[in-house]
Amino acid sequence: MKLKAENLIVVLLVLGLIGMAGLVVLKPVNVNLEGKITGNTGTSEPENSIQVTGQSILSVDPNKAEIILGVETQEDTALESQQTNAEIMENVMSALRANGINKDDIKTYQYSVQPIRNWRSEENYYEVISYKTTQMIKVKTTDLENVGKVIDAAASAGANRFQGVSFGLTDEKQSEYRTEALKEASKNAESKANSIADGLGVKLDGVLRASESSYYQPVYRSYTMEAAVSGEAKDITTEISPGMIEVSATVSVSYEFI
Numbered sequence: 001m002k003l004k005a006e007n008l009i010v011v012l013l014v015l016g017l018i019g020m021a022g023l024v025v026l027k028p029v030n031v032n033l034e035g036k037i038t039g040n041t042g043t044s045e046p047e048n049s050i051q052v053t054g055q056s057i058l059s060v061d062p063n064k065a066e067i068i069l070g071v072e073t074q075e076d077t078a079l080e081s082q083q084t085n086a087e088i089m090e091n092v093m094s095a096l097r098a099n100g101i102n103k104d105d106i107k108t109y110q111y112s113v114q115p116i117r118n119w120r121s122e123e124n125y126y127e128v129i130s131y132k133t134t135q136m137i138k139v140k141t142t143d144l145e146n147v148g149k150v151i152d153a154a155a156s157a158g159a160n161r162f163q164g165v166s167f168g169l170t171d172e173k174q175s176e177y178r179t180e181a182l183k184e185a186s187k188n189a190e191s192k193a194n195s196i197a198d199g200l201g202v203k204l205d206g207v208l209r210a211s212e213s214s215y216y217q218p219v220y221r222s223y224t225m226e227a228a229v230s231g232e233a234k235d236i237t238t239e240i241s242p243g244m245i246e247v248s249a250t251v252s253v254s255y256e257f258i
Helices: 002-026 078-098 144-157 171-200 225-233
Strands: 037-039 049-060 064-075 106-120 125-141 161-168 204-216 219-221 245-257
Touching: 049 171, 064 078, 064 106, 064 144, 078 106, 078 125, 078 144, 125 144, 125 161, 144 161, 171 204, 171 245
Parallel strands: none
Antiparallel strands: 049 245, 064 125, 064 161, 106 125, 161 219, 204 245
16 A cells, blocks of 8 residues: 555656646747747847837917806806806807807806805804806817907806816817827937947848827916906907917837848
8 A cells, every 4th residue: 555655646746747847838938030039028029129219299380279268156046046147158158159159169068056155153054145156168269369359258248257278289180290290200210220220330121110109288378257357348359379289209119130
């Protein structure tokens, strides 16, 4: 019985070693272009490669504006506050449409009805004294020269809340400038790679891989109700300067050299 037990242990040990060997054989490996095993490193580059990053920044004029404005009313009851708000907002909407804003370019941005409370120390409780309704809308336009006029018209019609104006790019222009920036970034990457190759005394022999990223940041201009009222009182159209927008792109490229 002792001999059989020893033989069984030997057999188990042998099977265990075979299993471990199998795991080693099944371990994935990567082979670079020079035929050298680099191990399980995910994506690997051959030793004869140059990695560079190209960048490009375009300064362009915006062609879209978004104005956030609204109406805030306060009445004794919630219903009265909502009704008053709706009446004034209808006047604002009419003024916007009269100044070239399409109905589809006006969207509700925020709507709320809140009680206004006053602390009564003698009775030790908060008393609801009125209700405040706030309705904010987002107005889009591609007529940037008309932005100040639109704001003034809204203020004249009863808008008393102004959050600000953002200048950006339409989807078509975003795509156009993004493509241009990526091309410039790619040229920048290639120029860097050629300079490195010349310095090393080698020659580029094609692209192994490439990746990119691009973005732009809209320009924001804060605006207050007081500014709109001041412009109205002086009978002067409010001027809003959009400034320039930067569209940037980054391209990372790995080149093979010979």
